[in-house]
Amino acid sequence: MHSRPPRQIEPTLAFTLMKLALQVFEKKVAELTMEEYAEAYLQACHEMSLQEKILLSEAACGVIIPHKTILATLFTLQAEHGDPENFFHYLQRNNLQLDDYLIVLRNDLTVETILARIAFHADPVSHQELEAYYDNHLDSFYSPEQRGTRHIFISTEHTYSDRKADALRHRIQALHSRLQHDPQNFSMEARLHSDCTTAIDGGYFGRVSPGDLCATLDHALFRLATGEISPIIQTAQGFHILFCEAIHPGQRLTFQQASQQIQQILTREKRNTACRTWIKSLFHNLK
Numbered sequence: 653m654h655s656r657p658p659r660q661i662e663p664t665l666a667f668t669l670m671k672l673a674l675q676v677f678e679k680k681v682a683e684l685t686m687e688e689y690a691e692a693y694l695q696a697c698h699e700m701s702l703q704e705k706i707l708l709s710e711a712a713c714g715v716i717i718p719h720k721t722i723l724a725t726l727f728t729l730q731a732e733h734g735d736p737e738n739f740f741h742y743l744q745r746n747n748l749q750l751d752d753y754l755i756v757l758r759n760d761l762t763v764e765t766i767l768a769r770i771a772f773h774a775d776p777v778s779h780q781e782l783e784a785y786y787d788n789h790l791d792s793f794y795s796p797e798q799r800g801t802r803h804i805f806i807s808t809e810h811t812y813s814d815r816k817a818d819a820l821r822h823r824i825q826a827l828h829s830r831l832q833h834d835p836q837n838f839s840m841e842a843r844l845h846s847d848c849t850t851a852i853d854g855g856y857f858g859r860v861s862p863g864d865l866c867a868t869l870d871h872a873l874f875r876l877a878t879g880e881i882s883p884i885i886q887t888a889q890g891f892h893i894l895f896c897e898a899i900h901p902g903q904r905l906t907f908q909q910a911s912q913q914i915q916q917i918l919t920r921e922k923r924n925t926a927c928r929t930w931i932k933s934l935f936h937n938l939k
Contacts, residue, residue: 663752668696771923793905800898802855805848807890824891
């Protein structure tokens with residue numbers, strides 16, 4: 653049984669409930685169960701209290717959201733609902749009028765701007781912190797084995813008769829037989845016969861990591877030795893032949909290779925910490 657929001661509900665609460673229902677439960681408010689609605693309601697009340705303190709803080713002074721920014725956000729949201737009329741009806745179902753929605757949207761964008769400014773002034777990440785993170789997370793910076801791969805694909809998606817299916821099967825079998833005798837002709841055969849978009853490049857997929865292909869092809873590819881041709885692989889789309897052109901062993905990324913990724917991780921952590929610390933100070937200063 654689904655819950656329903658009250659007929660009369662404060663606009664900011666309606667807006668916050670609508671946002672949380674999508675973010676947390678990927679549902680509209682009216683689709684929430686009683687338990688989900690209760691959880692969203694409590695969280696919405698907490699967020700409203702927090703937003704009020706942020707908007708009344710000194711950091712909010714001088715923060716102005718241009719009207720064109722609000723309208724641009726509104727137009728984006730309207731586009732997600734198909735057109736303005738659908739969006740208008742969506743607001744009505746969530747106890748919101750457009751004028752009220754624009755006010756709470758402005759407040760929401762203001763809070764985002766304030767927190768972005770607080771985050772921007774977080775302490776920079778030091779070189780020592782980068783090195784320490786790398787040393788403590790070595791297993792996270794490992795590049796898996798890759799295969800230089802070529803692919804031939806014969807599509808069966810528009811095959812409407814057993815005769816045509818048999819003809820395609822004979823065609824792929826003859827092609828596979830030729831390749832087994834001379835795998836070095838794979839590029840030429842791919843250009844001539846493959847229905848894959850890679851045909852123009854001689855069937856070249858590039859370097860393939862585990863999990864890049866569908867499970868059936870992935871399993872076949874990573875059983876091949878360098879220079880080896882796979883058996884004919886049949887999927888719902890058609891017939892495939894893979895060629896393992898080269899094996900590139902897995903290796904650990906060097907600190908230099910990983911440093912940019914670590915920089916992003918630690919910068920995000922420091923900015924989140926700066927925001928949490930600042931928000932806690934708002935509550936502390938009220939005591």
